[in-house]
Amino acid sequence: MDNLIQQDLVSSVQKVFTILQALGERNESGLSELSKRLKMSKASTYRFLQTMKSIGFVDQKGDADKYVLTLKLFELGSKAREYTNLFDVVKDDMQELAEATKEAVHLGVLYEHSALYLHKVDSSYHLEMHSRAGKRIPLYCSAMGKALLSNMSTNEVISQLASVEYIRHTQNTHENIELLLKDLRQVKKQRYAEDNEELEPGLICIAVPVCNSMGAVIAALSISLPVFRFNEENKSKYINWLQATASNISNRL
Known part of the structure; x- marks a missing residue:
């Protein structure tokens, strides 16, 4: 059971960084586009994006289905x-x-x-x-x-x-x-x-x-x-x- 939990955590972390990298390669990306590029389900991609948005690393452009990176990563890197x-x-x-x-x-x-x-x-x-x-x-x-x-x-x-x-x-x-x-x-x-x-x-x-x-x-x-x-x-x-x-x-x- 512990190994399964550990594997899920590692997988989640990998997905977060994969999404960040994908968003970094383009100015903005839609949910459908991201899920296809990353070969993840829309539901999972949306869940990760909303979590990252809640902690300030990702933002959504108005009401549009477009996601962009915020300057938080730049701040950390700086x-x-x-x-x-x-x-x-x-x-x-x-x-x-x-x-x-x-x-x-x-x-x-x-x-x-x-x-x-x-x-x-x-x-x-x-x-x-x-x-x-x-x-x-x-x-x-x-x-x-x-x-x-x-x-x-x-x-x-x-x-x-x-x-x-x-x-x-x-x-x-x-x-x-x-x-x-x-x-x-x-x-x-x-x-x-x-x-x-x-x-x-x-x-x-x-x-x-x-x-x-x-x-x-x-x-x-x-x-x-x-x-x-x-x-x-x-x-x-x-x-x-x-x-x-x-x-x-x-x-x-």
Whole structure:
């Protein structure tokens, strides 16, 4: 029984992509035409098309029996290409930033309701941080998370964090959305975000958003260091370095 269910699922996925490919080969296609080309029954083709339409990948031209692809696939492809290009563009800049500051440098992106580390360059100091590429961290109590949220409207932030539980990691952690929104207003004004021992005791983090060619925030770049190495002079330098590096990356994307 399990094998039959698995086979049905695989078959359905194959049919979905076959339909997408067929629609991609022509500007628009009718139901009858598609079912003939794909050698599928009209009923099955119609069912798949309506499902794909309901999730935004296919649209119907008015009342006509014509189906077309939407820009959703283009959007997904652009994101994949953007992140691939992003890693190629940032790795040398991140290495230079880490060598200049001797501190840990991270690159992260928004993933579901968290910030996801894409890349990390370790600190030159012998101090191991609990971070690695692929690790997720909360948006509400990390500099990286705040930088990623910085271009969103109040309603978008509330929606993004609607299902998030505000866990108090330290005594400085934001306990609710109101405190976070107040912090984000300051982040927008100063163009950088701070995490002052909000996620880990003894750890300071400063982050800035990285924008694409359209000005949308697609990533965040951060420097993390222990409290005992942090001072206001360093803070000013790190912010300038981060903003300059993020600007260089944005210009090259």
